Amino acid sequence: MTAVEEVPTELGGVAVMQVTLRIKRMNPEGTGDHAPGEDYWEEFHLEAHATDRVLDALHKIKWEQDGTLAFRRSCAHGVCGSDAMRINARNRLACKTLLKDLNPAKPILVEPIVGLPVEKDLIVDMEPFFASYRKIMPFLMPAGPAPERERLQTPAQRERFDDTTKCILCAACTTACPVFWTDGQYFGPQAIVGAHRFIFDSRDEGQWDRLEILNDTAGVWKCRTAFNCTEACPRGIEVTKAISEIKHALNTGEI
Amino acid sequence: MAAPELSHPLPSTRKRLTPAHRWWWKFQRISGVVLVVLLFAHLFYNLVLGDGVNQIDFAFVAGKWAAPLWKWWAFALLVLAMLHGMNGMSYLVGDYARSQRTRRFLNALLGAATAVIVVLGTLVIFTFDPCPQGADASLLPSFCAEVGK
Numbered sequence: 384m385t386a387v388e389e390v391p392t393e394l395g396g397v398a399v400m401q402v403t404l405r406i407k408r409m410n411p412e413g414t415g416d417h418a419p420g421e422d423y424w425e426e427f428h429l430e431a432h433a434t435d436r437v438l439d440a441l442h443k444i445k446w447e448q449d450g451t452l453a454f455r456r457s458c459a460h461g462v463c464g465s466d467a468m469r470i471n472a473r474n475r476l477a478c479k480t481l482l483k484d485l486n487p488a489k490p491i492l493v494e495p496i497v498g499l500p501v502e503k504d505l506i507v508d509m510e511p512f513f514a515s516y517r518k519i520m521p522f523l524m525p526a527g528p529a530p531e532r533e534r535l536q537t538p539a540q541r542e543r544f545d546d547t548t549k550c551i552l553c554a555a556c557t558t559a560c561p562v563f564w565t566d567g568q569y570f571g572p573q574a575i576v577g578a579h580r581f582i583f584d585s586r587d588e589g590q591w592d593r594l595e596i597l598n599d600t601a602g603v604w605k606c607r608t609a610f611n612c613t614e615a616c617p618r619g620i621e622v623t624k625a626i627s628e629i630k631h632a633l634n635t636g637e638i
Numbered sequence: 639m640a641a642p643e644l645s646h647p648l649p650s651t652r653k654r655l656t657p658a659h660r661w662w663w664k665f666q667r668i669s670g671v672v673l674v675v676l677l678f679a680h681l682f683y684n685l686v687l688g689d690g691v692n693q694i695d696f697a698f699v700a701g702k703w704a705a706p707l708w709k710w711w712a713f714a715l716l717v718l719a720m721l722h723g724m725n726g727m728s729y730l731v732g733d734y735a736r737s738q739r740t741r742r743f744l745n746a747l748l749g750a751a752t753a754v755i756v757v758l759g760t761l762v763i764f765t766f767d768p769c770p771q772g773a774d775a776s777l778l779p780s781f782c783a784e785v786g787k
Binding site: 562565566567568591594595598599600602604605607630633634 | 655662664733
């Protein structure tokens with residue numbers, strides 16, 4: 384609200400501000416000034432409203448200044464998880480980050496998320512991330528024949544894994560994890576969150592298969608409880624807590 | 639783009655829940671707490687009680703190790719600190735060594751260094767002679783005279 388008050392506006396109007404975006408770019412085919420695959424920073428100056436998000440600024444750049452800027456986005460409302468990027472050195476969703484909350488007086492740094500191969504500009508190859516997710520078998524594994532009606536559970540049983548159902552697979556947590564950056568084998572926090580969602584679901588019977596996978600070399604024992612994942616999650620999932628609950632289940636044998 | 643391949647939900651060969659990683663994870667935490675107690679008691683006894691840092695000489699160490707408690711105290715410190723440090727270093731190797739070969743080589747080196755230091759340290763602690771023959775009596779602990787060497 385402070386940014387709105389500082390700038391004189393018409394009654395009911397929205398404050399206008401000048402922002403600078405410094406974007407880390409890479410073109411695999413190279414440009415006039417830059418070799419193929421070379422990283423470089425490029426600055427864009429634009430006029431933005433106090434209600435604009437980083438994604439709006441990126442759109443404005445792409446539509447009005449430089450059409451070659453590449454980034455992913457789909458729903459633009461924090462649900463699809465396509466536009467996770469590193470904004471001012473923190474992983475966030477571009478569509479959930481207001482420019483006015485980022486100190487627009489200084490250039491706003493926008494980089495691709497770290498630890499996954501960059502394909503172009505802000506687009507990274509998500510395949511290693513999804514491969515880890517597939518390894519923990521992210522689907523319901525019920526025992527016995529399919530019932531004729533839905534599988535019931537109590538509100539308390541549903542509450543047990545509610546937090547981890549919020550995951551949108553944006554990769555903000557995994558690419559904020561220092562162990563994931565250096566260790567190519569680690570599944571990363573997201574895969575563990577994905578496993579947590581099924582391990583603690585009363586309808587699922589595959590918990591020990593998943594725990595077996597997470598007990599292995601690439602699993603939960605790699606976690607150093609740095610809490611970067613919990614800080615990065617745009618959905619507010621308590622990621623480190625979920626990982627610790629899985630460690631606890633493995634240590635005690637109780638779910 | 640082709641759809642990604644999904645593996646069969648249930649692995650065909652069931653692995654047991656191998657305890658190695660879990661065991662080291664637990665060891666690291668428990669040994670850390672134990673080391674804090676061992677270390678601070680050790681520092682308090684050597685540096686605060688008595689004459690403080692000025693009292694430490696051969697006679698002081700020899701006198702201390704005449705008691706089995708302090709021998710075992712030193713042994714526990716040695717083993718736990720070495721294993722705790724080795725495991726921490728091997729986490730770093732796992733993080734930063736890219737190839738399987740480098741990782742194996744560095745871990746083997748680490749294991750060997752740990753084994754050598756633990757064995758040498760254990761030998762020193764348990765074969766320690768507080769009253770070496772022919773030494774200047776003024777440098778030895780007081781009980782050497784009574785032993786009659």
